[in-house]
Amino acid sequence: MGVTCVCQVPVAEGKSVQQTVDIVHKKLEQLGAVKQGNFCVDCETYHATGNVSGQPTKLLYMMHNSETPLSCMALFEGGPCLIADANFDVLMVKLKSHFQNAKGHKVECRGTRYRYCDFLIKVGTVTMSSSARGISVEVEYCPCVVPGDCWNLTKEFMQSFLGPSVPELPSVFSAKPEGLFAPSDGVDTMTQYLELFNKLRKQQVPGTNVR
Template sequence: MGVAVLQSYPVPSDKTGQQVIETLTRRIMNLGASPAGQFVVDCEVYNSLPHLGQNKNLYILHNSEYPATVFSVIESQNKTVSITTDSLFDLLMLKLSTGNQYYSKKIKIESKGPRFEIKDFLVKLGSVTIGGTVKGILVEVDYLPGIIPGTCWGLLAEFMQGFLGSCVSVVPPAYIKSKATEAFSPVDTVQQYLEQFNLARKNTR
């Protein structure tokens, strides 16, 4: 899967999210990229019910790159626990959703859009929506031969700056920096999406 980096991209006040996606599509195609279908990453947010005492959030995430996998994150008092399961977990949550004594479903967030392949890179241009309303643009760039983020950040940054411009910093994002010497995994991609989804939620309050 390589090393994946998420980058938010600003939406100008005189443009729609779809217009920004179209602009970025032209840019990446001009670099020689080939269309490679569509992708979606979604997140269902559950809040713990008051009788549990401590406020806990349960996040259920799906990534179309891993259709048989369900990623779950439990968040409580600034601590998180990540769990990776198969799709049977969705059936369990579906059964629990009726009369659930622990969590209530609050919101669904997703990022979806076109995928592109260009040499050693995979690029995904995602419109982030909450309740069907576009809240921003997320660009995922995967450097497929990479394993350790610290060894390929410079190449990733240079590539992203080539079509995203100055919004890409030469300094790696905090999450990538924290994983600089560790082998990258699909959970790391999902964690980045969760961070960005939570930022989108905060900006809508």
């Protein structure tokens, strides 16, 4: 697993979410990218029930990634992060006296995987409450694990099919000392997805049926 950037793609003016996704697909295919199946990232939100009086309720985010189907990731609000096997979902049911599932808060991102040379690209539609909320693009530069060494190359590649929508260096990397390796366990990638999901919760996308 190399350095990965996850960003939001704005819906094109006058287009729907799906039409914008199709435009991104077409641009990738024109570059020579080849489809390599599908992907899915999902997130369930839990509220801690045993919080100290007067303290805000801490949130726990349970996340899954089809790239690592045997793993489950739990990200606590403000840290830390726990990685376990898929049976952790079963454990959460037994911990219902400590963590309550926030019904209606499940987020899912599904889409298509592409391969272009040393890049793995995933274009997905983010849905909440059965409504399309936005578009995500994940770009992984597979040969490198040092963000500072490959960001300019990654950014240039993303500009070739996203234009001005390319973000700056993700905060998950910029907050680290220069040269620190990106973890191979996918924590940095899932942290970026979580940031995107939380951002999309707070906004509406034109042309979608958002409740």
